Amino acid sequence: MKEKVLMKGNEAIAEAAILAGCRHYFGYPITPQTEVAAYMAKKMPKIGGTFLQAESEIAAINMVYGVASTGKPAMTSSSSPGIALKCEGISYLAGADLPAFIVNVQRGGPGLGGIQPSQSDYFLATRGPGHGDFHVLVFAPASVQEMADLTGRALHLAWRYRMPAMLLADGTMGQMMEPVALPDECQAFGSDNPWAATGTECRRPHNIINSLELAPEKLEQSNFARFERYAEIEKTETAWEEYRMEDAEICIVSYGITARISRNAIVEARKEGIKVGMIRPITLWPFPKAPLLAAAEKVDSFLCVEMNMGQMKEDVELAVRCRKPVDLCCRVGGMIPTPDEVLAHIRKLAEGGNK
Amino acid sequence: MEHRRITLFAGHYGSGKTNLALNWAYALRREGLPVTVADLDIVNPYFRTKDAAAELERAGIGLISSRYANTNLDVPAMPREIYSLVDGRDRCAVLDVGGDDRGALALGRYVPSIREEDDYEMLLVVNRARPLTRTAEDAMAVAREIEAACGLGFTAIVNNTNLGAETTAKDVLASLSYADELSRLTGLPVKMTAAERRLAPELTDKVENLFPIDILELYYMEKEGTGLGKINL
Numbered sequence: 001m002k003e004k005v006l007m008k009g010n011e012a013i014a015e016a017a018i019l020a021g022c023r024h025y026f027g028y029p030i031t032p033q034t035e036v037a038a039y040m041a042k043k044m045p046k047i048g049g050t051f052l053q054a055e056s057e058i059a060a061i062n063m064v065y066g067v068a069s070t071g072k073p074a075m076t077s078s079s080s081p082g083i084a085l086k087c088e089g090i091s092y093l094a095g096a097d098l099p100a101f102i103v104n105v106q107r108g109g110p111g112l113g114g115i116q117p118s119q120s121d122y123f124l125a126t127r128g129p130g131h132g133d134f135h136v137l138v139f140a141p142a143s144v145q146e147m148a149d150l151t152g153r154a155l156h157l158a159w160r161y162r163m164p165a166m167l168l169a170d171g172t173m174g175q176m177m178e179p180v181a182l183p184d185e186c187q188a189f190g191s192d193n194p195w196a197a198t199g200t201e202c203r204r205p206h207n208i209i210n211s212l213e214l215a216p217e218k219l220e221q222s223n224f225a226r227f228e229r230y231a232e233i234e235k236t237e238t239a240w241e242e243y244r245m246e247d248a249e250i251c252i253v254s255y256g257i258t259a260r261i262s263r264n265a266i267v268e269a270r271k272e273g274i275k276v277g278m279i280r281p282i283t284l285w286p287f288p289k290a291p292l293l294a295a296a297e298k299v300d301s302f303l304c305v306e307m308n309m310g311q312m313k314e315d316v317e318l319a320v321r322c323r324k325p326v327d328l329c330c331r332v333g334g335m336i337p338t339p340d341e342v343l344a345h346i347r348k349l350a351e352g353g354n355k
Numbered sequence: 356m357e358h359r360r361i362t363l364f365a366g367h368y369g370s371g372k373t374n375l376a377l378n379w380a381y382a383l384r385r386e387g388l389p390v391t392v393a394d395l396d397i398v399n400p401y402f403r404t405k406d407a408a409a410e411l412e413r414a415g416i417g418l419i420s421s422r423y424a425n426t427n428l429d430v431p432a433m434p435r436e437i438y439s440l441v442d443g444r445d446r447c448a449v450l451d452v453g454g455d456d457r458g459a460l461a462l463g464r465y466v467p468s469i470r471e472e473d474d475y476e477m478l479l480v481v482n483r484a485r486p487l488t489r490t491a492e493d494a495m496a497v498a499r500e501i502e503a504a505c506g507l508g509f510t511a512i513v514n515n516t517n518l519g520a521e522t523t524a525k526d527v528l529a530s531l532s533y534a535d536e537l538s539r540l541t542g543l544p545v546k547m548t549a550a551e552r553r554l555a556p557e558l559t560d561k562v563e564n565l566f567p568i569d570i571l572e573l574y575y576m577e578k579e580g581t582g583l584g585k586i587n588l
Contacts (some may be wrong), residue, residue, distance in 0.1 A: 007520050008369055015486060031400045031429045035368075037399040039471055042487065075411040114427025115400050153588075177369055179484070179518040242583030263581050278584070292586070 006181040009147040009169060010035035011179050013103055014043070016148035017075055020155045021103065021187045024074040028056060028082060031036035031115040033105035057082040061089030061102075068081025068098040069209040071196030073155055077103035078152035079104045080173070082111060083129065090164050091130025097195075097226070101151070102136070102166045105174035108334035116230035119256055122311035126285045127167045131220040133166050133223055136232050137237070139166035144178035150282070152183050157237060161229060164192050164197070168284060168305065170258040172336065184289030194308040195317035230286075239282035240291055244270070248277030250349050251295050254305040255281050258337060262305045263307040265342035284312070289319040296320035301349050305329045305342055329336025356382055359476045361441070361448045361469060363462070364513070365505070366480035367488045367497045368454030372481055373404055375480055380416050389446040391417030394424060395454040397431035397461045404451050407571055414477035415448070427548040433461060441468045444547040455497065456504035466506045478546060479509040481537060483516040483530045491536035498541065511546035512537055513566075520576075524557035531562065542567070 007015070014036045019233035037053065044051035060076045069316035076163035080088060083104045093100045104125065108118040128134045139150040139156055151167055158165035192294040197207045205230040241259075244266060245251065254262045259280045267277045279295060281288050282349070292302075301324050304313045317326050329345040331337045362379055364372040376392055383390045392411065394404035405424040412418070419436045423429075425579035433449050440448045452462050469475050479501075481494045488494040527550045534545045547566040548557055555567040 004518055004521065005486045005489075006369070006482060007486060011369075011486070039487075057432045081368070081452070097542075116425075116427055128541045171401065175399075177460065177519060190564075239586075239588045241584045241586045245584070260577055263577050267578065267581055282586070282588070288587075 002181050002184075004181050007144055007180050008175060009144045010105065010174040010183050011039045011147040012144050013077070013167065014039035014152050015182060016151035016229045016235075017101065017155060018043060018047065018049070019183050019185050020073070020152040022073040022075050022155060022269050023047070024067045024072060024118055025050065026074070026076050027050050028054055028055050028060055030079045030082045031106055032077045032117065032174050033077050033103065035174070036103060036105070043107055050145070057085035058089060061128060062088040065093055065098060067091060068093065068100050070199070071193030071198065073099075073101065073159065073213035075103065075155070077105070079105050079107045080109050083121060083124065086119055087124075087130040088135065091128075091132050091134065092211050093164045094128070094130070094134035094136065095132060096166070096209050097162045097193070098209065099162050099279045100164040101158055102164055104166055104168050106168065106170045108304065108332065114334045115171070117257065117336060118307050118332065118334060119170050119258065120308040120311070120332065121168065122284065122306070122308055124246050125166050125175070126315070129166070134226065136163060137161070139167050140167065140281060140282065141167065141169055142259045144173075144176065144180045146282075147173060148180050148182060148232040152186070161233060165228075165288075168256075169255050182220050205299075205300045213263060235288040236285060238286040238288050240281060240288035241278075242291065243278040243280065245273050245295065247278065248295075248298070249300045250274070250276040250303060251299040251301075252276060252278040252303045252305055252342075252346075253281070253292070254278060254308040254313065255284065255312070258305045258307055261337055261339050262342050265318035267344060268296040268339065268343050269346045269350075272347075275345055278349075287315050287319065291318040292316060293321065296323040299324060301307070303329060303345060303349060304349035305337060307331055307336065356386060358383065358423040358447070359474045360444060361450065363450040363475060363477045363507070364453055364480055365429070365452040365459050365462070365496070365501050365509070365543045366454070367482070367485055368398070368458070370454070370480040370482045370488070370516065371549070372454070372480050373402070373451050373516060374568065374571055375513060376449050377404065377407055377411075377571065378549070378566070380449045381414060382415050383447050384414055384451070389584055390449060391419060391446050392441055392451060393437050393460055394418070394451050395433060395437070396451060397433065398453040398455075398458040401425075401430065431461070437465065441465045444472060447507070454501035454574055459505040460506065461500040463506040469507065472569070476511060476538050476546075477507055477509045478511055478513045479543065480515050481534065482515045483519050483533045484526070490542055491533055494502060494537050495507060495540050508533035509541070511544050512541070513546055514548040517551070522554065524554050527554060527558055528561060
């Protein structure tokens with residue numbers, strides 16, 4: 001195994017993207033993700049890559065569109081308000097069936113909000129960030145190691161399925177430092193894309209990269225085709241972790257930093273004899289509906305632990321088809337729940353407080 | 356413990372300056388000295404000296420930190436009280452400088468006073484496990500950028516090689532030659548090797564000038580033995 005290094009979550013994203021073959025980064029600084037850009041600014045010139053600080057987030061996402069049109073891996077990163085600005089570009093990427101890698105290290109909102117961590121862009125990420133009918137792949141890392149691993153995975157799946165992928169982290173994940181075993185270098189994609197606009201050399205018809213369709217019949221067909229692809233992705237790319245679910249009567253559903261806090265609370269609750277486990281979605285789209293529905297047959301209740309006002313709670317309720325009650329434990333606005341707060345909520349549920 | 360009135364901790368981003376500065380302040384305080392820590396970091400949004408504010412107060416250690424640290428405002432401003440620490444000479448001052456040349460830039464305005472008094476140590480904090488300072492050459496390059504940004508030269512090296520909670524005595528021992536090589540390249544002495552207190556028994560005989568340190572705990576990190584579940588990818 002490779003020797004581990006100590007990295008910030010944001011740095012791990014940058015290094016992992018480079019190792020996955022990404023040589024084009026476009027961004028605009030914003031706390032708490034600026035280290036992604038800072039790392040790229042230091043490293044890209046040394047390896048023949050491109051780091052460009054664009055004049056705005058909107059410019060950056062459209063530069064990604066440009067590079068992606070040639071089939072090359074390209075990425076941008078930002079934090080919540082900056083991602084909102086990129087949404088138009090993400091919709092155009094989806095409409096043109098272009099791959100892209102987008103990092104969102106979330107902070108509190110709405111509006112300018114603040115710089116402290118949050119998970120309040122769950123809706124934005126999972127409902128298709130932009131106008132029109134579409135999805136992006138959404139990955140929710142819960143460690144610096146996963147920041148690196150899921151970056152590589154997101155990039156590869158984006159290019160495999162020709163669609164944007166988003167790494168949805170929170171400020172804590174971006175800023176905290178942990179040991180990480182970096183993945184091996186890989187250049188497996190970005191060179192052989194028959195759809196890419198790389199020059200015909202008069203040997204083939206033009207590849208046209210476009211999201212405009214003049215005939216509504218054709219636009220409908222391209223939407224249908226895209227959703228057939230989404231259905232396949234839901235079947236094959238859904239990722240989650242099951243933690244102490246064997247005998248669980250309460251199932252926590254949590255991702256990112258709140259999943260780690262919940263883990264501490266679960267260990268404490270089990271010491272008190274409360275049978276509690278966790279399903280941790282690793283992909284937020286596609287959402288792990290099947291394991292949640294299966295869990296609904298066994299557990300008495302669900303508890304979402306999130307740093308938003310319960311955005312994922314709706315998806316859990318839908319996934320379990322309201323067979324069991326779903327409760328919420330949350331802190332917002334840049335506040336992080338403590339293991340004790342989660343534990344108190346678990347105790348309340350164990351005593352039947354949810355009925 | 357050999358020390359000057361002002362001790363500055365500077366170095367690469369994420370090399371462990373804040374934690375070292377706090378431990379240094381505690382060590383001085385344990386010797387009965389009046390101590391104040393100043394947070395000069397204008398780069399990091401989270402994990403600031405201010406996280407330890409309550410604990411420092413209990414220990415009788417002063418803290419000067421931006422009023423905006425740990426708030427929702429991203430303003431790289433420093434409090435005027437820092438002048439009182441640099442110009443007033445009645446207390447030990449521990450300065451926690453921001454990472455890299457960008458972070459060290461803010462130190463520049465205090466350098467004329469620090470030079471005039473000439474009772475300071477500027478410590479270069481290095482961690483071999485940080486990917487951009489894996490070699491002594493890279494670490495020296497960062498040191499030179501910091502010196503150019505703040506206008507003050509380093510006087511010694513602190514080897515703070517660690518992998519966070521996963522650090523073993525072997526990691527620390529393996530880093531000694533790295534620190535020595537950096538010392539040879541820069542001409543600076545290695546003042547101390549810092550390691551988490553739990554590793555001290557294994558290291559005391561093998562490491563010269565070992566500085567055992569305590570780590571600021573983050574409540575949301577898993578406790579030992581929590582483990583992972585079954586991952587379906």
